[in-house]
Amino acid sequence: MTKKSDFTPEEWQQLMETPLTVSALITLSSPALGDAIKESMAAAKMIAKTAQSGDNSELLAALVGQLQDKEAAKAAQPKIESKDPEEIKAQLLESVAAAAGLLDEKATPEEATQIKQWLYDLAVVVAEAAKEGDFMGIGGVRVNESEKAMLQQLSDTLGL
Numbered sequence: 001m002t003k004k005s006d007f008t009p010e011e012w013q014q015l016m017e018t019p020l021t022v023s024a025l026i027t028l029s030s031p032a033l034g035d036a037i038k039e040s041m042a043a044a045k046m047i048a049k050t051a052q053s054g055d056n057s058e059l060l061a062a063l064v065g066q067l068q069d070k071e072a073a074k075a076a077q078p079k080i081e082s083k084d085p086e087e088i089k090a091q092l093l094e095s096v097a098a099a100a101g102l103l104d105e106k107a108t109p110e111e112a113t114q115i116k117q118w119l120y121d122l123a124v125v126v127a128e129a130a131k132e133g134d135f136m137g138i139g140g141v142r143v144n145e146s147e148k149a150m151l152q153q154l155s156d157t158l159g160l
Helices: 009-029 033-052 058-067 070-075 085-106 109-127 145-158
Strands: none
Touching (some): 009 070, 009 109, 009 145, 033 058, 085 109
């Protein structure tokens, strides 16, 4: 079993940022203020639900447990270094790839797969949180083409 102590503080910070990075990637793929609020709330609910579940590996439990702390969650916000949306997406995808690499390197194969699948599932929950292209709740789709494309990129990046 892999523990938090198996990672350096910098590596752990990288893992802590990844759920919020995944959420940000979905939101940035189809930005809208009202949708962004719903999507961030959906991410927070899934993190809380996962923290309460008893089916997690010790590593996933430590990760989501720490994200329950407001200060830790604030520190885990992705560091965005550009104003160009495409550069931001590329930077965030690189961060997800680095975290996936850490998991592959340091966690057991089962734990790495569980956490990477959980990250993808989190992205799906965020994508499905708000209708896209609607007008005051009328019309629109649950997951639009931009979000579907980002979900595919995340799946590929996570090696799923």
